[in-house]
Amino acid sequence: MSNIAFIGLGNMGSGMCANLAKAGHQVRAFDLNPQSVENAVEAGALAATSIAQCVSDAEYVITMLPAGKHVHAVYFDDDGVLAHTDNGALLIDCSTIAVDEARSAGTQALQKQFRSLDAPVSGGVAAANAGTLTFMVGGESADFQRATPILEAMGKNVFHAGPSGNGQAAKTANNMLLGISMIATSEAFNLAEKLGLDAETFFNISSKASGQCWSMTSYCPAPGPVPTSPANNDYEPGFAVAMMLKDLRLAQDAATGAKAAIPFGEQAERLYAQLDEQGLAHKDFSVVMRHLQES
Numbered sequence: 001m002s003n004i005a006f007i008g009l010g011n012m013g014s015g016m017c018a019n020l021a022k023a024g025h026q027v028r029a030f031d032l033n034p035q036s037v038e039n040a041v042e043a044g045a046l047a048a049t050s051i052a053q054c055v056s057d058a059e060y061v062i063t064m065l066p067a068g069k070h071v072h073a074v075y076f077d078d079d080g081v082l083a084h085t086d087n088g089a090l091l092i093d094c095s096t097i098a099v100d101e102a103r104s105a106g107t108q109a110l111q112k113q114f115r116s117l118d119a120p121v122s123g124g125v126a127a128a129n130a131g132t133l134t135f136m137v138g139g140e141s142a143d144f145q146r147a148t149p150i151l152e153a154m155g156k157n158v159f160h161a162g163p164s165g166n167g168q169a170a171k172t173a174n175n176m177l178l179g180i181s182m183i184a185t186s187e188a189f190n191l192a193e194k195l196g197l198d199a200e201t202f203f204n205i206s207s208k209a210s211g212q213c214w215s216m217t218s219y220c221p222a223p224g225p226v227p228t229s230p231a232n233n234d235y236e237p238g239f240a241v242a243m244m245l246k247d248l249r250l251a252q253d254a255a256t257g258a259k260a261a262i263p264f265g266e267q268a269e270r271l272y273a274q275l276d277e278q279g280l281a282h283k284d285f286s287v288v289m290r291h292l293q294e295s
């Protein structure tokens with residue numbers, strides 16, 4: 001069993017940290033919010049009151065933070081991880097951040113003789129709590145091998161996507177596809193309804209025809225066909241509009257840098273920005289269905 005430092009105990013990190021403790025690791029937990037640290041202690045972790053205390057004897061340092069600027073601050077500030085950790089520790093950042101930010105964090109860490117991985121996740125809060133996340137990992141193969149048993153305590157699928165930053169590249173491209181496919185699925189249900197098909201009838205046909213996709217069969221944006229969908233719970237998240245907008249903006253920035261054409265990705269970003277402006281930031285991203293019905 002390993003000594004693990006866990007920094008960032010929010011919606012996602014709290015469940016991930018609890019699963020590491022449940023698997024028998026010694027986990028020391030830190031968050032700016034003391035209540036989150038208390039909750040982690042109840043779930044079997046040890047409390048830390050600073051990053052320095054959290055990482056002092058860690059073999060692995062896992063971060064689950066809102067955005068790239070937080071990751072860079074937590075890693076590189078004077079009171080941050082690199083200043084207080086033995087450089088034999090492996091740094092694993094599970095936050096969703098820009099590909100460039102992940103690559104520059106990897107490069108800066110390596111300059112200080114630290115090994116690191118970007119390991120963003122797919123699956124949301126329910127999967128974080130259940131230990132069924134999918135990890136997409138960027139970094140050296142040897143570091144990936146070393147991290148795999150730790151990641152497997154928090155997830156059921158662990159993929160090596162290639163060198164540093166490639167985990168974030170996979171996550172960005174995947175979530176752009178999800179945003180586009182959710183809008184496309186919602187458009188199809190809206191059109192079918194306006195043409196006289198009820199949602200159940202259209203679902204039964206299209207889920208067995210060429211329109212079938214995850215946004216339809218696992219997360220249907222029209223109320224009715226998939227009982228667990230947020231559509232049946234007034235579009236409570238789930239995966240919030242604000243989160244999808246964040247990911248689509250990351251995709252847009254990455255595409256601009258890489259000169260990749262993403263015409264539907266751009267339109268998806270504009271539509272989610274509109275939902276955000278309408279005060280729907282905290283609704284599930286499948287609320288785009290209701291927006292189309294009311295347009």
Ligand code: NAD
Nearest residue numbers: 008009010011012013031032033064065066095096124125
């Ligand atoms: P969150 O805001 O609930 O949690 C982030 C935590 O980081 C908070 O508890 C905050 O106090 C803490 N924090 C911020 N700065 C800190 C610092 N300097 N030191 C210590 N702690 C600090 O966010 P979340 O929903 O848990 O998401 C975390 C990451 O996972 C994000 O990058 C998000 O894009 C990604 N993600 C989220 C989901 C989801 O469904 N929520 C799904 C996949 C990926």
